[in-house]
Amino acid sequence: MSDTSLKRSFKPNSGLDDRIFDLTVTVFLLILGVMALYPLWFVLIASISNPSDILLGRVVLFPSGLNMEAYVKLLHTPKIWTGYMNSIIYTTVGTFINLAVTLPAAFAMSKKTLPGRKIISMFFIFTMIFSGGLIPSFMLVRSLHMVDTIWALVIPGALSVFNMLIAKSFFEEGIPESIYEAAIIDGASKFQFFFRFALPLSKAMIAVLFLYYALSHWNDYFTALIYIRSPEKQPLTIIISQLVANADSTLLEMMPSEEAYHLLMEKSLMKYAVVLVGAIPMIILYPFLQKYLIQGVMLGSVKG
Incomplete structure (x- = not known):
């Protein structure tokens, strides 16, 4: 046939x-x-x-x-809006620090001419497998006088090795080495090439890392629980957890009355309202990054 x-x-x-x-x-x-x-x-x-x-x-x-009673009460609850503003500040500052550390490190690691490249890579990979643990980390943060400050939330986790490896892979495969060599021959320094060529060509990858880091900071609960002591500095995740913990049936056991029942109903509605309001920033952010995120899905694809 x-x-x-x-x-x-x-x-x-x-x-x-x-x-x-x-x-x-x-x-x-x-x-x-x-x-x-x-x-x-x-x-x-x-x-x-x-x-x-x-x-x-x-x-x-x-x-x-x-x-709509829950949202009316939400507007008149200063503690929730304080936590909301704290989360926005922590997320903004933390994400900026993450990108400022991750992108230069990934660009440097993507160059085969970097002295001691393999040894440095081993140190990075080692931190992905082993860590000092909670108590040594807390002692370090306390010795640096960062407890109950924003720096305890943004400095210890300034670099994610996994995200750095993603950026490193993109710099190696997404930006041809010939462009780098041509720019160096034309007199551009490594810093000029990084800021004027590498970053503009890496918008999709930066958008992916931005979303990863922003979501991590916005949803962070455990770090704030360990290091943040002052109520006025607590992020929204801590406020939501406190609200959810208080909105349970123990109120009915302690106050077996109609007043306790209405209080339980009120806290139940507030719980849902706060969770929804807490998710709004990431929901609003996604459409602006969608175009780059779709491109970022193809970061590790085979090009022909």
């Missing part, structure tokens, strides 16, 4: 197989999308529903009633 006849015999089945494959992938992605979005949707509808209906399990897909 000739190649032409083989192509003709497989062409109809191939088209049908492609449609079945596309349909399967579409359905699978829709299921994953629903699984990822439903928790956020439930928090939204629960924050504006009747609290008694939430406890009775009547709130599943749509809100029950319309109750």
Whole structure:
């Protein structure tokens, strides 16, 4: 049988197989999308529903009633907005420090002419496998007088080796060595090439690292729990955890009255409202980085 006849015999089945494959992938992605979005949707509808209906399990897909009381109280709760502002400051400063440390380190490690490159790489990889532990880390932070300061949240984790390796791989594969050599021959210094060529050509990778670091700082709970002592310096994650811890049935055991029941309902709604408001900054940030994130998915792809 000739190649032409083989192509003709497989062409109809191939088209049908492609449609079945596309349909399967579409359905699978829709299921994953629903699984990822439903928790956020439930928090939204629960924050504006009747609290008694939430406890009775009547709130599943749509809100029950319309109750904006939680958001009204949220606007009049200074502690929550203080934690909100602290989280924004910690995330902004921490992400800037992360990128300022990670990108130059990755660019330097991507150059084969770096003296002691293999030894330095071993030190970086070692920190990914072994760490000093919580107590030595706390003693170090305390000896540097960073306890109860912003620096305890942004300095110890200034560099993520995993993110540095991502950036290093991009600098090696995404920026041809010929561009670097041509720039050096034309008289550009390494610093000039880094700021004028490497960074502008790395927008997709920088956007990915920016989102990774920003999400890490915004959702950080344990570090703040260990190092931040002053209530006015606590981030939003600590405030939310305190609110969730207080909104439980122990209130009914301690205060078996109608007043305690209403207080429990009020705290339950506040819990959902604060969680939703806390997620808004990252939700707003994503559309602006989506274009670069789609490009960033292809960072490790094979180019032909």
